[in-house]
Amino acid sequence: MQALVGWSDALLVALLVLPVLAMLLGFALGGRAAERIALWTLPLGLAVALAIGALVLHQGMPLEYAMGGWAPPLGVALRVDGLSAALLLTTALVITGVGLYARADFATPSGVAETRASLAFWTLLLGLWAALNAVFIGRDLFNLYVAIELLTFTAVPLVCLKGSPENLQAALRYLLFALLGSVLYLLGVALLYGAYGTLDIAQLAAAVRGSAEPAALVAVVLMTAGLLAKTALVPLHLWLPPAHAGAPAAASAVLSALVVKGSFYLIFKLWLDLLPPQYGQQIAQGLGALGALAILFGGVLAIRQTRLKMLIAYSTLAQLGYLFLVFPLVLSPVTLLAATGEGTPPAWTGGVLQLVSHAFAKASMFMGAGLIAIAMGHDRIGELGGLVRVLPVTLTAFALAGLSLMGLPPSGGFAAKWLLLRAGLETGQWWWMLVILGGGVLTGTYLYRVLAVAGFSGGESAPRPLQPVARSRELIVLGLALVSLLLGLLPLSSFEVLKIGREGDETAAVEALTQPAITGAVWP
Incomplete structure (x- = not known):
């Protein structure tokens, strides 16, 4: 471990440089080379994380x-605390699983002409990894x-x-919401720079605590609105x-498991790291209400x-x-005053455990749905009878991931x-407690619809799959589902790593909470 300490700077740079170089090299050399480069980069990136x-x-x-x-403020600083370390590792594991799963869909075998989709997928996957x-x-x-x-x-x-008109329309709609969010975010950045002359989060947090500006x-608020559009929170979904x-x-696996979490992470940083808590306590209730909706x-x-x-x-x-229920719960005065104690x-x-367990569970479910569509030729729920006899491993993985979504023990979601x-x-x-319990009932209802049909219907003979599904792909889906399940078996003391790098922030938050003068500067 001591040998790694001297390499910490190089490892932080490698998080960005490694996937970017692999992306550029793969793009330059073509689809077949891009696949090989990506598959070599996956274990290297995982090792760095x-x-x-x-x-x-x-x-x-x-x-x-x-x-x-x-x-x-003259330069750019990189920082990895306990939370970001956990998210870097989650990202590396999910992308590694997705990359191995996608080989069957985007491989370019020897003697077969390269396709544009294959080149695009591998280069975009690496670029997405670098961005996260x-x-x-x-x-x-x-x-x-x-x-x-x-x-x-x-x-x-x-x-x-896939290039179909429906896909292009969906992509353009996504792009429209994302660009709207970008404009709002950039407006907020300009306001902060004009008011404080720096955009470093730590320096901004200190400046805002010392001199509150409306x-x-x-x-x-502007930046949050933009990021909500990118996160697809209702009603911007x-x-x-x-x-x-x-x-x-x-x-779909990376979009649901990782992409929307990137913008959520920035909202997390804005309200819990940049602003003093009294700024966000009322707005936190609004964010919680949107989450409940x-x-x-x-x-x-x-x-x-x-x-x-x-x-x-x-x-x-x-x-x-x-x-989004995390915001009113974390920004509660009771939580803030307890945060400086033990644990x-x-x-x-x-909140962090929900983010991570959902990433693994949802990646597993989307990739499992892809295998079901390959084997059955469709994904119509009412016609999945007898699926348990066609893809038992995939259906088992789907059920295990569903346990985490429902919040049943011993899963990470629980x-x-x-x-x-x-x-x-x-x-x-207590009102957020009712929402959590009600959400669990709804989750159980829609998952039961799938499992009841797939596991207990289909007649005497099993349906014949239209295409065979590689067992290795099923095992990848099962592995991700098991991770989401096993997270719930970790002792709570192991999550103390999330507190690394946040002790000073918590102390500053409590100090700010006891200074009503600052609140008055913002709320006349």
Whole structure:
């Protein structure tokens, strides 16, 4: 481990340089080479993420690197704390699984002409990985804007790889919402820079605590509105279900598991790291209300779907809602005052665990739906009778991932929702508890529709699959589902790693909470 300490700066740079170089090299050499380069990059990128996570855990402090030796605001700094280390590792694992799964769909065998879709998929996957890494380790709001734009412009083409008119229409709708979000985000960045002369999050947080400006709150609200459009939170969700409808299964997996989490992470940073808590306590209730609406609205619409892939897409809308319940629970004065004590606040841990467990579960479900469509020739829920005898491993994986979405023990989703329920009880916000429980009932209802048909129908003889499905692809789907399940078996003490790099932020938050003069400067 000591040998890795001296390489910490190089590892942080490698998070960005490795996928970008692989993307450019693959694009230059063509589809067949792009596939091979991507498959070699997957384990290397995973090793880098593991090494960084191990370093953060070993040192008990965040890793920081000022690029070129120039500190902010003149330079750009990279930072990995406990939370970003967990998200970097989650991203690496999911993308590695998606890449291995996608070989059968986007491979270019020897002697076969290269296809445009194959070249596009592998280069876009690597670019998307680089963008997510940049989001999770960036500290400068403008550079984070560049990262989130790169994320958008790699995700949108993945949606329309099939090239049908419906896919192009869905991609254009996605692009329209994303560009609207970009404009709002950039307006907020301009306001903050004009008011404080820096865009480094740590420096901005200190400046806002010392001298409150109304522009700070206006800027963050604008940026949040833009990021909500990219996250597809209800009512800005209209682009997400159509985008999933015709996208390849691998593209849907990264879109639902990772892409929408990148913009959510920036919202997380804006309200919990940049602004003092009293700025956000009222708005946090609004974000929580939108999250509750997403949970209930997405769950009801998922129940009404006739296609499996669309059911999973609307399930994503609902599960994203749980993430926004974190804001009113974490920004509660009860939670903030307890945060300086021992342990990580339950709402904080529950929110991160929900984010990570949902990423693995939803990647597994979308890729499993892709295998079902290959084997059965369709994904119509009412006609999946006897699927358990055709793809037993895939259906098992789907059921295990569903346990996490429902919040049943011993899954990661159960631990996440239990911690959110506990936070609601401790802070006296019982209304969010009702939403969480109601969301679990809706999730169980739409998952039961699928499992009841696929597991217990179909007559005496099993339906004959139209195309064989490689067992290796089923095992990848099962592996991701098992990760989402096994997260719930980890002891809560293991999540203390999430607190690394946040101790000073929590102390500053409590100090700000006890200074009503600052609140008065913003709310006359």
